[in-house]
Amino acid sequence: MEITIRKGEPADAEAIWKCYTAPRVVRDTLQLPYRSLESVRELLIKTAESDHILVAIADGDVVGVIGLQTPSRPRINHRGEIGMMVRDDWQGKGIGKAIMRAVIDLADKWLNFTQSS
Numbered sequence: 001m002e003i004t005i006r007k008g009e010p011a012d013a014e015a016i017w018k019c020y021t022a023p024r025v026v027r028d029t030l031q032l033p034y035r036s037l038e039s040v041r042e043l044l045i046k047t048a049e050s051d052h053i054l055v056a057i058a059d060g061d062v063v064g065v066i067g068l069q070t071p072s073r074p075r076i077n078h079r080g081e082i083g084m085m086v087r088d089d090w091q092g093k094g095i096g097k098a099i100m101r102a103v104i105d106l107a108d109k110w111l112n113f114t115q116s117s
Contacts, residue, residue, distance in 0.1 A: 008053035015062035
């Protein structure tokens with residue numbers, strides 16, 4: 001199985017919505033249930049420059065999503081917040097690991113984040 005990681009686009013809204021509304025994702029993340037397709041579409045359209053949404057593609061479908069939000073405040077713009085979800089039927093297949101590696105690579109090599117212990 002090949003996993004491709006790329007930037008999320010407005011055309012991905014329905015596939016990402018399927019991730020948001022998967023029962024285990026709703027139960028195991030900080031997302032609220034009953035998210036609308038339109039709210040996901042708006043999220044993708046109105047994403048700020050400091051926010052990065054990556055999707056994992058497997059078998060031609062978006063099966064995982066990770067978001068990295070970076071603050072605009074100068075004293076804390078070296079750090080970010082991550083939210084991740086993998087569609088229920090793709091959990092345990094390496095999707096989460098692949099998108100986490102991609103977002104860490106983005107943060108380390110392109111956004112100049114620092115790691116602290």
